[in-house]
Amino acid sequence: MDFKIAVLAGDGIGPEISVQGVDVMSAVCEKFGHKVSYEYAICGADAIDKVGDPFPEETYQVCKNADAVLFSAVGDPKFDNDPTAKVRPEQGLLAMRKKLGLFANIRPVQTFKCLIHKSPLRAELVENADFICIRELTGGMYFGEKYQDNDKAYDTNYYTRPEIERILKVAFEYAMKRRKHLTVVDKANVLASSRLWRQIAQEMAPNYPEVTTDYMFVDNAAMKMIQEPAFFDVMVTENTFGDILTDEGSVISGSMGLLPSASTGESTPVFEPIHGSWPQAKGLNIANPLAQILSVAMLFEYFDCKEEGALIRKAVDASLDENVRTPEIQVADGAKYGTKEVGQWIVDYIKKA
Amino acid sequence: MDFKIAVLAGDGIGPEISVQGVDVMSAVCEKFGHKVSYEYAICGADAIDKVGDPFPEETYQVCKNADAVLFSAVGDPKFDNDPTAKVRPEQGLLAMRKKLGLFANIRPVQTFKCLIHKSPLRAELVENADFICIRELTGGMYFGEKYQDNDKAYDTNYYTRPEIERILKVAFEYAMKRRKHLTVVDKANVLASSRLWRQIAQEMAPNYPEVTTDYMFVDNAAMKMIQEPAFFDVMVTENTFGDILTDEGSVISGSMGLLPSASTGESTPVFEPIHGSWPQAKGLNIANPLAQILSVAMLFEYFDCKEEGALIRKAVDASLDENVRTPEIQVADGAKYGTKEVGQWIVDYIKKA
Numbered sequence A, B: 001m002d003f004k005i006a007v008l009a010g011d012g013i014g015p016e017i018s019v020q021g022v023d024v025m026s027a028v029c030e031k032f033g034h035k036v037s038y039e040y041a042i043c044g045a046d047a048i049d050k051v052g053d054p055f056p057e058e059t060y061q062v063c064k065n066a067d068a069v070l071f072s073a074v075g076d077p078k079f080d081n082d083p084t085a086k087v088r089p090e091q092g093l094l095a096m097r098k099k100l101g102l103f104a105n106i107r108p109v110q111t112f113k114c115l116i117h118k119s120p121l122r123a124e125l126v127e128n129a130d131f132i133c134i135r136e137l138t139g140g141m142y143f144g145e146k147y148q149d150n151d152k153a154y155d156t157n158y159y160t161r162p163e164i165e166r167i168l169k170v171a172f173e174y175a176m177k178r179r180k181h182l183t184v185v186d187k188a189n190v191l192a193s194s195r196l197w198r199q200i201a202q203e204m205a206p207n208y209p210e211v212t213t214d215y216m217f218v219d220n221a222a223m224k225m226i227q228e229p230a231f232f233d234v235m236v237t238e239n240t241f242g243d244i245l246t247d248e249g250s251v252i253s254g255s256m257g258l259l260p261s262a263s264t265g266e267s268t269p270v271f272e273p274i275h276g277s278w279p280q281a282k283g284l285n286i287a288n289p290l291a292q293i294l295s296v297a298m299l300f301e302y303f304d305c306k307e308e309g310a311l312i313r314k315a316v317d318a319s320l321d322e323n324v325r326t327p328e329i330q331v332a333d334g335a336k337y338g339t340k341e342v343g344q345w346i347v348d349y350i351k352k353a
């Protein structure tokens, strides 16, 4: 294949981990005989500082013309503490999602044996957890009509049938490729939008007779995910509920710094770590590059390059087993590895494989 | 004092645990020289079956004229599986909340030493957890304008300044009575309604200079509650977020069957277990009455009868210590106690105290 990759490094630790992702991408392409080219573009606080827009038109064009976006992280505390700031890095994320039509956010929740002890859950509950949260990403309350004055405010949780159908299709298809168990999460006992979601899911379910589809209220799902995470295979839900549940899901694995995600839709797909820009660690060479590197694995898998993805996953597992780890997951008397060293080790592993 | 109590037993195990709550109420009143009278009223599936309305006008009148409502649980699976059902038990809950103006749902999350091992979290994380979730209960998406047809649907997350001010006042006052730490949970980086909540909280905070107030996005709160539950003292949030977070909070304690809640507001306050109607256990004398009994403790505390509340809590702790427990929390070789037996033991303890 011939990959044209848009690289959006963003803020904080973004640039450091981005480099590791790119190096791994290149190493795998070389090994498997793919061509790859990169185009770099600005976003987030970096882009606000430079051109006053967290997702400038030029960046959008670069993304649109690429096969995939390798994204790192955005966010800078100087904006959080400035109530007068009119433009914020997060708006760049929302703009990217909307402009690229990234309606499906795919978040695998997986555990790594050697990191189970980092989970806040009891080991026996979490060790068999292996599921995918699918969050609708361009509709609902985040994008619905809003109003605010000094005395009242509202947001509108608006969904149309095509928006719901296309995300449910993604979810059913993921379920088909996995253990064939789909959980549709809503609040259909109270919300009209949820009732439409549930109605459409019930209409579509017969088209996937092999998939066991169940329906769960969001409050129950928030509990079930802690009480019995191994229950889930594929979970799908709307934007706001998904925001909360995907984050809850990521934390139970005990390996937040290792989890990648994909956002796919109408145009170029985006692959990124689920963690943020960790501004305090910027430039210290301590950030864990594995989530970024695993997002490269998701990228290959998206293009049906299964062996390429598998090799990256194997390299990551090997690095963990050999205690080639960044400080936050290092064993007590382990050697010290930084962001670069972990990335380099994985590149070498791939070359030698 | 002279207590006039409306008793709403509801469905499933409701009637069984209701009796235990009433008996404990009576025993405490006798001991402390309070008068108490009860008026019984129907609600939930029971009321649908009898009069076609899950919260009939007559029940409303009984509640309105009482000092407090002792509520048990509503819900029957026959309604869940019937998509043609126009009236559902849950609507009775919503009607009760709206009609009695129960805008503040107070949910203490506490752990019981002997039940820590039941928590899905690692013991060291959860053993010091002791916080209160305050959920706005009569506004937001649950009650905002709704629309649904075959092709689109929406719900409106609408809040007015007075609605926000009154619930935040409750929250600040709870914080003053506790460890003086309030966490306001919202999604102010995306939602207009959240921005109004945050603005009003920031306006009110200077009136409570002793309270440390912090602001947290709902996705972060869902993670923090699992990663470090001991961080929280009082948490306050809007209706939908509160639905999810209070349930998440209840499960981390490992003692869902023991947690009570209060809903307070413009008229008569309601005290109830957080658990549901558990229809499968109906009539089996196996349901744990402790959440209902502890809701009686909350009732006394609401009326500033601290000793009365404390005695009930002491009795409950003693029952747990002596292994006088219902099956789901019984120790391996413990004696068998049913709903009635646990309730009776606590009544006896109170009488002898």
Ligand SMILES: CC(C)[C@H](C(=O)O)[C@@H](O)C(=O)O
Pocket (backbone or CB within 6 Å): A090, A093, A094, A243, B189, B190, B219
């Ligand atoms: C920054 C924010 C707008 C964003 C969201 O809630 O979508 C983030 O929390 C996420 O989950 O990607």
Ligand SMILES: CC(C)[C@H](C(=O)O)[C@@H](O)C(=O)O
Pocket (backbone or CB within 6 Å): A189, A190, A219, B090, B093, B094, B243
């Ligand atoms: C039954 C339902 C309407 C209700 C709610 O979400 O408010 C319940 O889940 C609760 O939390 O009390």
